[in-house]
Amino acid sequence: MPDDFISTEPPQRGVQRLLARFGGHAYDLHRHETYAVGATLLGAQGFRYRGAGRISARGQCMVLHPDEWHDGRSATPDGFLYRMVYLDPDRVLAALGGRGPLPFVGEAVAEDAVLATLIDEFFASFPEPADPLAVDGFLADCAGRLARRAGLAPADRSKPLARMRRVKALIDAEFDRPIASEDIERVSGLDRFETARHFRAFVGTSPHRYLVGRRLAVAHRRIARGEALADVAAETGFSDQSHLTRAFKGRYGLTPGRFRALLAAGGAGFR
Structure with missing residues (x-):
């Protein structure tokens, strides 16, 4: 595996994302005042947590409670790559309606497809700053997931x-x-x-994902009509052309340029 690295960002609204890779020793014993919720992408990482050794392999998720000692190292010769989101406990509590207690997830490492998907979606814009709606949506969904895994009463599901x-x-x-x-x-x-x-x-879906989807639906039609990508990006709410391209590929599975080329090859277009 290539050299070790950490890529992170300043905390935003009580949330901070981190992407890191290590080939051997990663962290000495430490603790922090936030939740640490993450997913292992490649390899496997070992760590001590609450007096026991743990292994998080590719595809597994981790949930570490605030103020709990833990360390970190590679559990395989090839190292490991992972994503982590740090969440301020007061923001988690607010997302649960302001009522305690904080959720405690006893299973620090687990197969959790729901949580893995939430983390994957939240990193779609990384390392660019996340949209505020995406931050709040992730907090709401992640806090709900932590509460369910902790066995707390589910939030009110009435639908206004x-x-x-x-x-x-x-x-x-x-x-x-x-x-x-x-x-x-x-x-x-x-x-x-x-x-x-x-x-x-x-x-x-969340308000943020619905917003991005609405932007992409309009961008899709305008790209198919042959409009300049920079103009489409500027006029549909994306920060720039590269932002549009990443979002478009994430939604449709191909870049705007390839989409346009395929339309031309098929003799199709939108008016």
């Missing part, structure tokens, strides 16, 4: 449909501008975490 329709209408109408969590709170009359939970129940 009229409020969620207003949020959806806002995104549909104003997708081409930055939409902040404060905007959806104003429209829904609920806090951002309640809104994210209820919106997912109503629409099937």
Whole structure:
């Protein structure tokens, strides 16, 4: 495996992402005041946690509670690559409605496809800063997942449909501008975490992913009509052409340029 590295970012709204690779020793014994929620992408990593040795292999997820001592090392000769998200406990508690206790997940390493998908989606923009709606959506979904694994009572699943329709209408109408969590709170009359939970129940995805999907649907049509990618990016809410390209590939499985070339090869186009 290539040389060791760490790629990280400043904390944003109580959340910090990290991508790292190590071939041998990684960390001495330490502890931090945040949750550490991560996924091993390649190899396997070993660590001591709550008095026992643990191994997280490729495809497995880790959940470490605040203020618990742990270290880190490679458990295979080829090293390991992993993603980690650090979450402030007060933000986790807020995402659960402000009611304690904090969720304690006893199984530090597990096969958890739901959590792995949440982490994978949250890293889609990394190392660029995550959209504030994506941060709040991840917090809501991740806190809910931690609570379920900790055996805590599930959050209220009632569906204020009229409020969620207003949020959806806002995104549909104003997708081409930055939409902040404060905007959806104003429209829904609920806090951002309640809104994210209820919106997912109503629409099937988070407000942020719905927003990106709305932008991509419009970009898809405009790209097919032959418009310049830079113009499409600027006019559909993406920060630049590369941002559009990454999002487009993540949604459709091919780059805008290849999509346009395939349309031309097939003699198809959009008007």
